[in-house]
Amino acid sequence: MIRLFEWLNQETLDLHYSLETAGLSGTTVLLNDDGCLPEGVTSPYSYFCGMSVGQGKARYFNQIRVPDYWQITGNNTKGEIWNKSDKMADIFYHEPSHLRFVKTVDWLDKKGQVRLSEHYNQSGWVFAKTYFDDKQQGLFKTYLTQAQEEVLIENLRTGAILLNWKDKVHHFTKKLDFILFYLKESGLDLSAIWYNSLAMPFMISYYLDLPGDDILFWQETIGEDVPGNMRIILSGRTHRSKRVIVQDKATYDKMQLLLSEEEKKRVSYLGYLYPEKSENSGQQKILTLTNSDQLEHLEFLVTSLPNYQFHIGALTEMSPYLMGFAQYDNVHLYPNIAQDQVRRLFETCSIYLDINHGSEILSAVRQAFEYNQLVLAFDKTSHNPQLTLADNCFQSDKPEQLVQYLSEISHIQDLVKQQRQGLGQDNPENYRRLLGD
Structure with a gap:
């Protein structure tokens, strides 16, 4: 079983922690990687670039390599790189920001516009670079190994991806195909996928041409009706996704008013297992x-x-x-x-x-x-x-x-x-x- 999440937000972390605490083992895969994944969490980019927790130390803001006589300044919010009176780059930090570990360095042109972003991971090396045009729109993003070998190129306008892998260049016209390739190539257990988004994770479950028993964990609210992709699951029209777990009680109660009796059979409520780091002291x-x-x-x-x-x-x-x-x-x-x-x-x-x-x-x-x-x-x-x-x-x-x-x-x-x-x-x-x- 794998847990497939799109973003590393608090809801994702809460679900990951809850499943771990309950002893429900599985590999957690994140589809968007900022280079600072928690221990036990991987991604397609981590896999192909060879990133893993514990490879090295995060890069402190004043450890960025710059030409002689350039100056690096910073506070707990951000840093800057200067060549005399010319600002050359802005430095942004991983959270918590007061530790000043580098997440991204935005290099500026003479007009002060970003032309290149270098993305640093928690091991202190540049794992990706994003290139921009003169209108500040992303052109493409490359992903690198620790030896700075280019592994993957993503066209930010068309969505196409080129992957250099095992002495062969693989071309994918869309990210979905790239993720499906990764899942099979990685050797992960795909007998069940537990996911928390009706966007890309749902599409992966829908199009994966393998048998499986998948579950959607719904962590959002709903409007006046149930989302369309969720209706597909509840109608039984997917070959893998069979159930929906709702994690907000008010949303679950609202859905009960909107669903048919047959649809209700596929829906359950389950809260979170929040960490308890200490007992309350009871003092004033x-x-x-x-x-x-x-x-x-x-x-x-x-x-x-x-x-x-x-x-x-x-x-x-x-x-x-x-x-x-x-x-x-x-x-x-x-x-x-x-x-x-x-x-x-x-x-x-x-x-x-x-x-x-x-x-x-x-x-x-x-x-x-x-x-x-x-x-x-x-x-x-x-x-x-x-x-x-x-x-x-x-x-x-x-x-x-x-x-x-x-x-x-x-x-x-x-x-x-x-x-x-x-x-x-x-x-x-x-x-x-x-x-x-």
């Missing part, structure tokens, strides 16, 4: 991570909740305004916070307040959820509504409601259990019951 300790000094109603919360200890961390220096909160005995500030300190705060604090304006840092809400912190937010600052119960998101113009809630709560561990259940936490037994042999 609140954590917020921010790179902004604008924290919604911070002073009101701090002065109204003297029994709570507020721990506020930032990856950068803090402004004088935010540093001024050190005057309060129940406020603890961590400018330029280290990763070990972040981990300790997630382990020891029991509540995460998602109240910072600006962008989220360190996937803080996600980490808080995985560390079994109770996630609370204001509606104007909530960064991850998918992991914040609706009842735990308070109106910004009524901060006294949040104060009242925090003043009255007890048994935080029980509230965390309710949080997980309300957000679709499932169990390994259900996975094995629905998906096991």
